[in-house]
Amino acid sequence: MATDTLSDVLKTVRLTGAAYFDIAAQEPWSVHSPARDLILPRILPGADHLIAYHVVTSGRCFAGLDGGEAVAVEAGEVVMFTHADPHVMSSSAGMQGEAPSADMIDIAEAGLLPFHINLMNGGAVSARLVCGYLACDAKPFNPLLEALPPMLKAGDISRNDSGWLGHFIHFAVAEVAEKRAGSESILTRLSELMFIDVVRRHIESLPPQKTGWLAGLRDPSVGKALALIHARPSFNWTIEGLARQCGTSRTVMAERFSQFVGVPPMHYLAKWRMQVAAEMLNRGNSQMATIAAEIGYESEASFSRAFKKMMGVPPSAWRQGTR
Incomplete structure (x- = not known):
């Protein structure tokens, strides 16, 4: 059930990738990632959420959010900043990073990718990284983004050749080095798969007592309720109906769903429909009447009223604005 619901969310939030950097660094070195408000309009205009990732292909380095603890990232490991908050990548913990030059942003914006960054000074390479950005929709409702911590690290991926993370380094390094036709598209798809695998690993590593949407995917009753809602958003669900399908009582369903997901089942259903x-x-x-029927509204008028109440604009204005 968890995989189906996660896939459903990923399908509707439209992951896209851009701006790939190949970094060769010699100690001491540090780079500060700028605020997403500077990067997003330049390299991924039209997107409303940015995810940054860094894969260490050789050597080691440290990664940390501004003002947060830096963690070691070894060769074969990936670190993701799920909201692209300002962060520092460096050769040692506690270093203050240097902001990337305006030329770097200009080159990324122009699409001359992948872009090679040389942080060498005549000595031996202490770390190599492949870095990039993923964009996705955060509005009107992205339960996955709301549930992820600001920083995620997946370890020992080079030793897990059965998963996408294990293959990512080999493919990414080859695409960056060879610059073959279609490299940018290949890196985009690889980045999307890497993100999904990192999220799955995070879900699997959550402690049993953890709550939240991601932990709810693993819970037998909450996970099944989420899967039912996502599979049939147009159905006239009730708490009683969900509880019956999940083999539990109305009271337990209401309490447990709210405990994990943070909102009651019917509130979640309304947000997911939007x-x-x-x-x-x-x-x-799609015609408005078709969309209304697809998410469980009997008329176009009732759908338009509900959409405007939740989103602040009517569906027609949303369509024009997003396009």
């Missing part, structure tokens, strides 16, 4: 509607509006090829 996410599905927004994604259909973004595509721009």
